[in-house]
Amino acid sequence: MPERATSPRPPTSQESLDFAIGEHHAPLLGKHLLGLEGLSREQIQGVLDVARRMKDVSERPVKKVPTLRGKTVVCLFHEASTRTRSSFEIAAKRLSADTINVGGSGSSTTKGETLLDTALNLEAMRPDAIVVRHSESGACNFLARQVECPVINAGDGAHEHPSQGLLDLFTMQERLGSLEGLKVAIVGDLLHSRVVRSNLYGLRALGAEVHLCGPGTLISPWFESYGARLHRRIEPAIEGADVIMMLRIQRERQGTSTIPSLREYERFFGLSPARVGLAKPDVIIMHPGPMNRGVEISPEVADGPYSVILDQVTNGVAVRMALLYLLVARGSDAPRG
Amino acid sequence: MTTKTAPRRRLPRGYRIARNLLGPAELDAALGAMASEIRSRNPEPDQVALIGIRRGGVHLANRLAKLLAVAGREPPVGIVDITLYRDDLDRVGPNPIVGSTEIPFEIEGITVVLVDDVLYTGRTVRAALDALLDYGRPRGVQLAVLVDRGHRELPIQPDYAGLREATRPTDQVEVLLAEEGGDDTAVLLEREVAATPGGAHA
Amino acid sequence: MRLVVEGGLVIDPSSRLEEARDVVIEDGKVVALATPGEVRVADQRLDARGRWVLPGLVDMHVHLREPGEEHKETVASGTHAAAAGGVTTVACMANTIPVNDNAAVTDYILRKAKSEGLVNVLPIGAVTRGLKGEELADLGELAEAGCIAYSDDGQPVMNSRLARNALEYARSFERLVISHCEDRNLTRGGAMNEGDLSVKLGLGGMPSVAEDVMVARDIALGAYTGARIHIAHLSTAGAVEMVRRAKRSGVQVTAEATPHHFTLTEEAVGDYDTHAKMNPPLRSRRDREALLAGLADGTIDAIATDHAPHDATCKHIEFGLAAFGVVGLETVLPLTLDLVRKGVLSRTRAVELLGLGASRALGIAKGTLAVGADADLAIVDPDLEWVFQVDRMRSKSRNSPFTGYKLRGRAVTTVVSGRVVHDTARTQAREG
Ligand SMILES: [Zn+2]
Numbered sequence: 025m026p027e028r029a030t031s032p033r034p035p036t037s038q039e040s041l042d043f044a045i046g047e048h049h050a051p052l053l054g055k056h057l058l059g060l061e062g063l064s065r066e067q068i069q070g071v072l073d074v075a076r077r078m079k080d081v082s083e084r085p086v087k088k089v090p091t092l093r094g095k096t097v098v099c100l101f102h103e104a105s106t107r108t109r110s111s112f113e114i115a116a117k118r119l120s121a122d123t124i125n126v127g128g129s130g131s132s133t134t135k136g137e138t139l140l141d142t143a144l145n146l147e148a149m150r151p152d153a154i155v156v157r158h159s160e161s162g163a164c165n166f167l168a169r170q171v172e173c174p175v176i177n178a179g180d181g182a183h184e185h186p187s188q189g190l191l192d193l194f195t196m197q198e199r200l201g202s203l204e205g206l207k208v209a210i211v212g213d214l215l216h217s218r219v220v221r222s223n224l225y226g227l228r229a230l231g232a233e234v235h236l237c238g239p240g241t242l243i244s245p246w247f248e249s250y251g252a253r254l255h256r257r258i259e260p261a262i263e264g265a266d267v268i269m270m271l272r273i274q275r276e277r278q279g280t281s282t283i284p285s286l287r288e289y290e291r292f293f294g295l296s297p298a299r300v301g302l303a304k305p306d307v308i309i310m311h312p313g314p315m316n317r318g319v320e321i322s323p324e325v326a327d328g329p330y331s332v333i334l335d336q337v338t339n340g341v342a343v344r345m346a347l348l349y350l351l352v353a354r355g356s357d358a359p360r361g
Numbered sequence: 362m363t364t365k366t367a368p369r370r371r372l373p374r375g376y377r378i379a380r381n382l383l384g385p386a387e388l389d390a391a392l393g394a395m396a397s398e399i400r401s402r403n404p405e406p407d408q409v410a411l412i413g414i415r416r417g418g419v420h421l422a423n424r425l426a427k428l429l430a431v432a433g434r435e436p437p438v439g440i441v442d443i444t445l446y447r448d449d450l451d452r453v454g455p456n457p458i459v460g461s462t463e464i465p466f467e468i469e470g471i472t473v474v475l476v477d478d479v480l481y482t483g484r485t486v487r488a489a490l491d492a493l494l495d496y497g498r499p500r501g502v503q504l505a506v507l508v509d510r511g512h513r514e515l516p517i518q519p520d521y522a523g524l525r526e527a528t529r530p531t532d533q534v535e536v537l538l539a540e541e542g543g544d545d546t547a548v549l550l551e552r553e554v555a556a557t558p559g560g561a562h563a
Numbered sequence: 564m565r566l567v568v569e570g571g572l573v574i575d576p577s578s579r580l581e582e583a584r585d586v587v588i589e590d591g592k593v594v595a596l597a598t599p600g601e602v603r604v605a606d607q608r609l610d611a612r613g614r615w616v617l618p619g620l621v622d623m624h625v626h627l628r629e630p631g632e633e634h635k636e637t638v639a640s641g642t643h644a645a646a647a648g649g650v651t652t653v654a655c656m657a658n659t660i661p662v663n664d665n666a667a668v669t670d671y672i673l674r675k676a677k678s679e680g681l682v683n684v685l686p687i688g689a690v691t692r693g694l695k696g697e698e699l700a701d702l703g704e705l706a707e708a709g710c711i712a713y714s715d716d717g718q719p720v721m722n723s724r725l726a727r728n729a730l731e732y733a734r735s736f737e738r739l740v741i742s743h744c745e746d747r748n749l750t751r752g753g754a755m756n757e758g759d760l761s762v763k764l765g766l767g768g769m770p771s772v773a774e775d776v777m778v779a780r781d782i783a784l785g786a787y788t789g790a791r792i793h794i795a796h797l798s799t800a801g802a803v804e805m806v807r808r809a810k811r812s813g814v815q816v817t818a819e820a821t822p823h824h825f826t827l828t829e830e831a832v833g834d835y836d837t838h839a840k841m842n843p844p845l846r847s848r849r850d851r852e853a854l855l856a857g858l859a860d861g862t863i864d865a866i867a868t869d870h871a872p873h874d875a876t877c878k879h880i881e882f883g884l885a886a887f888g889v890v891g892l893e894t895v896l897p898l899t900l901d902l903v904r905k906g907v908l909s910r911t912r913a914v915e916l917l918g919l920g921a922s923r924a925l926g927i928a929k930g931t932l933a934v935g936a937d938a939d940l941a942i943v944d945p946d947l948e949w950v951f952q953v954d955r956m957r958s959k960s961r962n963s964p965f966t967g968y969k970l971r972g973r974a975v976t977t978v979v980s981g982r983v984v985h986d987t988a989r990t991q992a993r994e995g
């Protein structure tokens with residue numbers, strides 16, 4: 025039986041060795057974090073358990089630990105995202121790392137410099153990790169092949185958003201305990217969503233049942249080959265669900281051939297209080313933000329008692345602290361260039 | 362898994378038991394002596410709290426609390442985890458298991474007795490002090506260890522020590538407690554002669 | 564001047580010959596296929612014993628990039644790569660800068676080919692001015708200037724009326740229209756084949772149906788107009804089946820397939836490898852199997868490389884932003900011979916696909932070693948094992964998905980019009 029996230033793991037014999045011997049710990053994660061695809065249940069749970077401790081730090085009067093003192097974390101954001109960037113930045117600062125932000129208007133990324141040039145230039149400054157947000161799928165995989173320091177994917181195109189996936193899992197476990205056998209419904213623009221991909225891998229690894237739903241133009245039957253159940257209407261997807269996650273619908277899609285209008289989208293795929301009634305009585309409602317109130321989610325639901333949307337934001341910092349700790353505080357067996 | 366007969370703690374690779382430092386009765390006596398010293402130096406029992414350093418100090422802090430009980434009232438006991446305060450992450454890498462720090466009381470203005478099993482370089486205690494001070498400003502902090510094995514690298518000395526034992530830097534001291542199963546004991550480990558140089562090295 | 568290629572196994576699909584012969588060449592033409600040892604007098608002899616002697620390969624789909632993108636390829640470097648691969652004739656696509664949509668550009672290419680080219684270069688003219696798909700280019704002028712066929716390759720002719728008119732108009736000049744079949748509305752934003760892998764990687768999909776609907780349209784236009792039409796780089800099972808049926812019902816349609824499509828599948832994209840990004844994209848295993856069947860049963864007429872050189876600026880970047888295309892001239896022969904070893908194709912059929920098929924489609928007298936034919940040939944060591952290495956490539960560009968592959972079979976000597984343009988013995992001596 026899987027443990028709940030909140031219960032401490034029993035110590036292993038490995039762990040009980042006195043640290044003065046200087047035993048190296050087997051790394052929980054690889055050198056980079058490019059996605060949740062391929063991570064085992066143990067790895068994901070391991071990160072979530074560390075995040076639990078990081079959340080303790082965030083709840084103390086002194087919200088800072090010296091763990092990454094003297095380390096430098098670069099946030100390279102080729103795509104605007106105040107939310108994710110500040111979450112990573114706070115996480116790094118709470119671990120006492122220095123942070124540098126690159127990206128947005130005015131930086132060289134908008135002056136025709138290639139991603140590779142930018143990354144190589146940043147790397148020459150010897151950062152200890154680069155956190156990358158990029159509009160192209162696979163941009164982080166590409167960078168990881170080129171640079172020496174750890175690359176943390178903060179969202180690449182429609183590929184993955186692993187820290188978001190982990191914070192979603194963390195929030196679900198915090199509220200519901202084990203995810204084994206739980207019904208998690210994710211509704212919206214699946215085709216273009218990196219959040220859905222990371223959640224799908226993470227949820228499947230932790231044993232949840234994943235139900236995906238969206239209009240036919242924004243879903244793909246191939247999600248089923250990664251272990252999801254697919255629905256073209258919202259009702260069967262959310263019926264009896266323990267978790268409903270609504271994805272942001274890009275306003276720009278309105279009037280193209282994908283969705284006729286936001287009004288119609290809201291009517292057939294939006295989460296209204298009445299639809300929440302189809303789910304389990306103690307369902308939790310999630311949204312990766314930023315929300316379109318009144319489109320994919322009604323204001324009553326977003327601000328209602330089932331919503332854990334602000335918990336997601338809080339937990340994002342803890343999860344990102346865990347990732348930075350696990351990837352940046354590397355032993356000498358993982359040399360950096 | 363034969364949990365009953367399995368060793369409570371795995372012997373580090375390349376080490377063997379040189380001798381027993383403390384048996385059950387001696388360990389008991391050492392703790393008793395430490396408790397009475399703590400009592401005599403801190404006459405106001407309600408102004409003292411014990412905080413064990415995870416993992417070796419946790420059970421010892423609980424034991425001491427029982428010994429310090431006045432009219433059935435034990436001093437409060439907390440746990441401090443130093444993983445995020447260590448200064449050697451570059452060498453050993455991040456521990457994928459971070460323990461919780463549990464201090465369910467205010468430390469502001471009271472005397473905190475930090476408890477650990479073995480005092481060696483002093484770096485663990487340094488980390489624990491840093492962690493502790495992030496939770497408040499105690500009136501004073503004292504240090505209680507079961508075994509002081511010397512070789513300090515920082516200016517840190519115990520206020521209470523159950524046993525002071527001369528060791529070689531290459532030795533290891535392990536304290537095994539009944540809470541983990543078996544009898545109370547403290548042992549000195551030494552490098553096996555055949556141990557390859559640079560095997561398990563600090 | 565008499566050149567004799569001695570003792571090789573001559574494989575000539577035009578006469579179904581598969582026998583040891585001495586190929587006697589005078590003044591750039593094949594004058595006799597003699598019994599080995601029969602020819603006593605020669606100015607120059609090439610020892611082909613233990614090797615195959617094939618009509619030089621004809622690649623009807625090559626992007627030479629000159630004029631305009633000489634940093635990626637030139638007529639000189641592209642024909643050098645061709646010669647190294649055993650290819651003696653290349654038809655080069657019109658999407659140069661400027662576009663080959665007028666006689667001046669055609670002239671330029673032909674002059675370059677004459678002065679610097681190692682193999683025969685046959686320019687293909689644009690169907691529409693500037694490849695814009697808006698108005699027909701001066702197809703007559705292009706034919707007169709020396710264009711061998713018409714194609715907007717790189718772009719589909721989306722406008723069906725224009726596509727129909729191109730077929731009708733081109734008939735006056737007896738030139739083939741080559742169609743890049745892709746419904747741009749269906750592929751917009753796509754970077755690889757649509758399927759579970761594209762969904763996993765979060766890359767825009769280019770569905771196979773985008774090719775199928777255009778192949779269906781072009782076959783229908785061909786049937787309706789009675790004009791000949793050639794489908795470039797067939798890549799889907801659906802398209803193969805449509806061409807097969809169309810041929811059976813008498814439509815004048817021909818088709819080509821590329822070595823990368825019949826060798827690889829979309830799995831090659833792996834971890835966003837831009838050397839596996841091309842248009843049409845690498846497809847599924849099922850599509851690949853359909854191509855193999857089509858190559859074997861005659862549905863597909865020719866193997867063409869769609870040799871599309873790109874430099875690192877276009878390829879060493881994010882997958883979605885990278886250019887489409889791979890080079891292929893130097894690997895087409897071993898990859899085709901691989902199908903012979905696997906029993907997919909007979910030797911003669913493979914050789915037919917590498918030369919005669921394209922020649923028939925284009926209406927040129929190549930791909931044969933019949934007496935009187937141009938003396939274009941390749942001496943091939945079918946069992947030579949070699950590793951395809953980037954630093955040994957003759958092409959200016961390095962964008963091959965087969966880099967590091969262990970290949971079997973290689974053109975050791977290439978002859979164009981009786982002149983040796985490539986010889987590994989000599990190159991190796993120079994390289995050594
Ligand atoms: Zn094309």
Ligand SMILES: [Zn+2]
Pocket residue numbers: 624626656716717869871
């Ligand atoms: Zn092409």
